[in-house]
Every structure is written in structure tokens, then in C-alpha cells.
Amino acid sequence: MSKTYAQILDDAEALLQDSTNAVFAATEFDSLMPEVLVVISRAKPWEYKLTKTTTADSYDIALTTGDLWRLLQGSGYNGTGIVKVEYLVDKNPREFRGVTSFANTLTLELDSRPTSAVNVYLYMNKVHLLEKEIGTTDTAGAISTQAAIGATTLVLKSLGTGTINEMTFLTIAGDSSTYCVIAQATISANVATVSIWPPLQALAAVDAIVTLALAGSTLDMMLESYLARWLAAQVAISKSTKSYAQVNTAI
Secondary structure: OOOOHHHHHHHHHHHOOOOOOOOOOHHHHHHHHHHHHHHHHHHOOEEEEEEEEOOOOOOEEEOOHHHHOOEOOOOOHHHOOEEEEEOOOOOOOOOEEOEEEEOOEEEEOOOOOOOOOOEEEEEEEEOOOOOOOOOOOOOEEEEOOOEOOOOOEEEEEOOOOOEEOOOOEEEEOOOOOOEEEOOOEEOEOOEEEEEEEOOOOOOEOOOOEEEEEOOOOOOOHHHHHHHHHHHHHHHHHHHHHHHHHHHHHHO
């Protein structure tokens, strides 16, 4: 079973022999965690297969905000975070294509434009998930405004207070898919508008029960160990200049 954020934090504190945070404050670990997650992801990323659809008579595929979410820039094909592109799909052997990228548009390197809308598989490198907290203690809510298949925004009601943090897992009664919240949403008067990814796979009806859950880590056991050690090292380095400052003051 994957370790939680708190457990990995405990491992890092134990490595520094500072489990009571007498020297290193918890906020120091929190501030460095996102950067360390990126470093660890470059060693072994969260691998994700995404299905997109071509547009007839176009080489281009538009990537949404959700598609780009946590995409590991600097990795993959030409540094796009896209490892490979499969088109046409499900052939034997697999047919992979080159791509170029500009902003949020991928351009397929093909001899001729697709004549119709067909599926394309994108194999992506993403930054690993490791969420500290959901942001609200009330993990149940409901759909406030009906959302159609393909929607990337949901209006929720009957929530508690606080926020719904990025990376929170979200499920909807009647839909077998699990969605990720891709940006922090503030709850106001028990209502919040959240951005999700991937797009809705089933219609979300008004009053359908919504459940929020702490995002499960995408790290394996080896990466969890590396993450704790790298985090401890970064936190220790951040304190190393204090001794120089004290010496300089004394001089």
C-alpha cells in the first residue's frame, strides 16, 4: 500500500533525527515538496495513456488545461512530456508517430491529413500525485448543475467549508470513473465550482452524490524512499547557510 504524504514526511524527519520539528519546521518540508516531486518524477515519471481525437483535414491536436496538468516538461519527445503518439491505434505492430509542439497544440508528423475524426493515443510523462489534505473535512456533496459528457467543470453543492485542493479525487454516483481536481476551489455557502480531469465520462445529474477523497500516491516503494531522502537533503541544505551567517556576524 502506498505511503501517505504524512508518512513520507515522517520518514524525512526521521532521517534528520528531528521528528518533533525542533530544528526543521513542517512548513519547510511542505514548501520544498512540490520541487522534490518534480525531481523524483524526472527519474521515474507517472506514466499516463490519454486518448484524444483527431480533427478531419488537420494535423493538429489541441491539448486542454487538464491534458497539460502535471505534464512533465523537458521529458519525452522533444521535451513535450509526450513520450510517444500512436496513430492509427491498436495495430499490430503498434504504429507510433513523431509530433511537434507549440503552446497547447500538438502537430502529428504524417504524410497526409486524417480524413475523419479518429482516436489517437498519447503516452505521457506526468509529475507524480501526492496530496497532503483535501482542504475540507466534509467529503460528501452533490451535483448542483447538470453536466454533460465531456464537461471539465462541475458545480457542487451541499459541501462543508474550506477548500477542495488540487489533486483531490472526485467520484460521482452512477459513474465508475475517478476524476482529479486540477486547481484549488474555494467553498462558499456550501457551493464550489471545480475543474476536473479527465473530462466527464457520463452525464452528471442534479443531486447525484459526489464523494471527495485524498489522492492516492502514484509513487512506488522505491520512489517513496528516494523522495523522503531527497526531501531531507533539501531541507538540510536550506539550513546550511545559517552557520555562515552566524560566523559572518561574529566577525
